[in-house]
């Protein structure tokens with residue numbers, strides 16, 4: 074089990090509050106593989122921030138252990154913990170740049186007291202500014218930057234110690250979709266070029282499907298499902314996981330929409346969900362040819378998850394009643410396709 | 420003009436200018452000492468509070484309660500109560516030298532609260548970031564708490580200096596010197612109203628200068 078760069082073993086965390094004990098993390102077992110992008114998804118209040126903060130010791134588990142390589146994070150003394158935070162850095166939803174410092178001072182704050190010469194610091198900062206694509210912001214103040222630029226600077230700051238692990242707590246949740254994608258691209262690039270292990274906690278499914286290799290679904294403090302993103306997406310077991318997947322899929326059509334599609338006698342409205350990386354078209358042409366039916370595609374939703382196709386179609390099968398029935402049966406027999414008849418004409 | 424509208428001030432011109440200088444001297448010395456003490460107390464309060472970077476219930480409670488205690492004593496009573504201690508510390512309880520100790524004790528509780536509040540205005544996310552990037556508590560105090568609240572600290576210091584000017588006038592009543600003393604001696608006891616008026620005008624000018632300077636500095640420190 075303990076094979077990852079970061080491992081959680083039976084981690085529990087409770088907070089004592091005025092209203093009583095709040096049990097925020099429950100028996101968390103997690104293994105985060107080195108060099109991967111690991112996503113944790115859950116609703117607000119699920120305990121995502123608490124979980125990620127256990128990794129760099131900002132939060133201490135009530136019991137259980139969190140390990141980084143062979144160190145037990147929750148048993149480190151304060152000094153070792155400060156050292157650890159050079160190797161595990163973090164970015165935040167609100168960027169948290171120091172408004173009273175220039176961009177260069179912000180980026181170099183983590184190494185301000187490490188005895189580097191002015192020239193060394195300045196050259197490190199310039200390299201990082203190039204890396205995050207903002208070379209001309211050296212002397213600017215944070216207030217003059219956009220949200221996406223601020224997060225880029227926060228990423229540069231997080232990289233100045235050459236960390237092994239980067240923790241991202243809702244790092245894109247305050248950004249618009251386009252900026253989100255540009256930050257995700259940057260994170261992916263860091264992961265690929267420098268082998269940095271990235272851990273992302275988010276409530277946005279889009280983030281998970283864009284860049285994560287592995288995923289854990291956190292529900293009220295418990296991990297209800299985890300595994301390779303494609304495996305989890307193509308065959309979700311838990312209700313909550315399905316809900317999250319549906320947030321970015323338009324295959325889940327509303328009853329209203331179903332009602333507006335007038336089916337003629339013999340027609341069937343069918344949802345096909347693909348479960349392996351095969352392409353979609355042959356199936357449709359297959360049934361048209363074999364059974365002499367028409368398959369009208371109403372909605373198509375196919376995305377690329379880890380370079381594999383995932384998604385499906387909503388089609389109207391049209392033709393002779395017997396032909397439509399056998400075409401449906403044929404579809405049902407396909408191993409890698411889930412078939413659901415949404416509606417059929419009376 | 421002075422002879423016409425402020426005859427009694429003109430008659431005691433030297434004592435008047437001396438009392439202005441005394442007031443300024445009291446404000447500067449008591450202010451500086453109190454600034455150092457209050458900054459220390461304010462920092463300790465913020466660091467040791469429940470969600471501070473190094474919570475310590477006992478230390479926080481002691482300082483918090485002491486400040487509340489001293490704040491609840493009216494200043495004029497505090498001066499009188501402190502006279503024995505003042506004599507031991509300053510060698511005298513009268514004159515400018517005798518006023519510094521009670522002034523410091525009188526203003527520090529207020530000043531500490533002002534500094535505490537300025538420091539607490541620092542966005543908690545920034546403090547958390549300081550911890551996450553591996554800064555020690557001392558470095559967080561220096562590079563984040565103090566650095567990011569410098570504009571707020573300037574504003575709070577300005578407010579405190581204005582209050583302190585008020586206290587120096589009260590101290591004057593019990594033989595401390597300065598404009599308060601001058602106003603009581605001539606304006607009140609000898610019923611020379613022009614003296615009282617002149618003291619008010621000078622105090623008003625000093626307060627205005629302090630406030631303008633404070634705002635100016637605070638604004639230039641903002642980013």
Ligand SMILES: Nc1ncnc2c1ncn2[C@@H]1O[C@H](COP(=O)(O)OP(=O)(O)O)[C@@H](O)[C@H]1O
Nearest residue numbers: 088090095097116117118119120121122123124
């Ligand atoms: N320092 C704390 N003291 C008390 N309760 C806390 C603290 N931090 C988090 N919580 C509680 O833990 C729960 C999970 O919070 P959090 O980890 O921030 O969730 P998420 O990041 O998934 O929104 C919430 O109910 C929150 O109120």
Ligand SMILES: [Mg+2]
Nearest residue numbers: 121122123243
């Ligand atoms: Mg959170």
